[in-house]
Amino acid sequence: MASQLQNRLVGSVILIALAVIILPELLDGKPPQQQEQFETIPLQPEVAVTSTPVAEIPTEQLPPSLDDVATVELTADTAPTLNQSAPASSTPAAAQPPSAAALKESGWVIQLGAFRNQQSVDQLVAELQAAGYAAYREQVAGSQGPLHKLMVGPKLVKSELEQDLPKLKQITSLNGKVVRYQP
Incomplete structure (x- = not known):
């Protein structure tokens, strides 16, 4: 008899523990999803680039x-x-x-x-x-x-x-x- 009573007590403790853990999550509903905020990066401005071949640069201007x-x-x-x-x-x-x-x-x-x-x-x-x-x-x-x-x-x-x-x-x-x- 003690073993039946003991089994029922252990089973009840397990059910209560599961109810304490799982029930709050079920009653709260879905947690709000966090929306990530994105900022747009401006495009690179268009700049006219002139290239000078290295052979045309005088050596006095080089660092x-x-x-x-x-x-x-x-x-x-x-x-x-x-x-x-x-x-x-x-x-x-x-x-x-x-x-x-x-x-x-x-x-x-x-x-x-x-x-x-x-x-x-x-x-x-x-x-x-x-x-x-x-x-x-x-x-x-x-x-x-x-x-x-x-x-x-x-x-x-x-x-x-x-x-x-x-x-x-x-x-x-x-x-x-x-x-x-x-x-």
């Missing part, structure tokens, strides 16, 4: 490659000093700092190097300015911290700067290169 820039790490002790025995005729005659109008136009500059030590760059800038060159320092972000580029110029004519490269190498022992300058 300089950053792969060619060499990073030189120097301290104030190992930085090259200006060669004081350079002949006086090798310095440019009365180099003037660039005017505000020249700074607004694109031109050319000589990049002598990129250094980590700001003091050695400032020392080289002062020595180059004393020698009559329009030299300055430009700070850029590098992968391992700030770098300080040693720059000479700007000038509007590339050939003028190319003529200064041997003189600058003789003075600073640094190989410079002429790069595009955009104010």
Whole structure:
């Protein structure tokens, strides 16, 4: 008898549990379906595109490659000093700092190097300015911290700067290169 009563109790508990679980879902009805809202993306505007073959673009208009820039790490002790025995005729005659109008136009500059030590760059800038060159320092972000580029110029004519490269190498022992300058 106990087993019959026990079977009935277990069956009743199962029926009550099923009723508690299933009945609320049946009485609530269907859950509201969520409608996805779509926004239309405007079509791409029609723009007239002109293509210029690469052969027709002058090399002066192409951007300089950053792969060619060499990073030189120097301290104030190992930085090259200006060669004081350079002949006086090798310095440019009365180099003037660039005017505000020249700074607004694109031109050319000589990049002598990129250094980590700001003091050695400032020392080289002062020595180059004393020698009559329009030299300055430009700070850029590098992968391992700030770098300080040693720059000479700007000038509007590339050939003028190319003529200064041997003189600058003789003075600073640094190989410079002429790069595009955009104010």
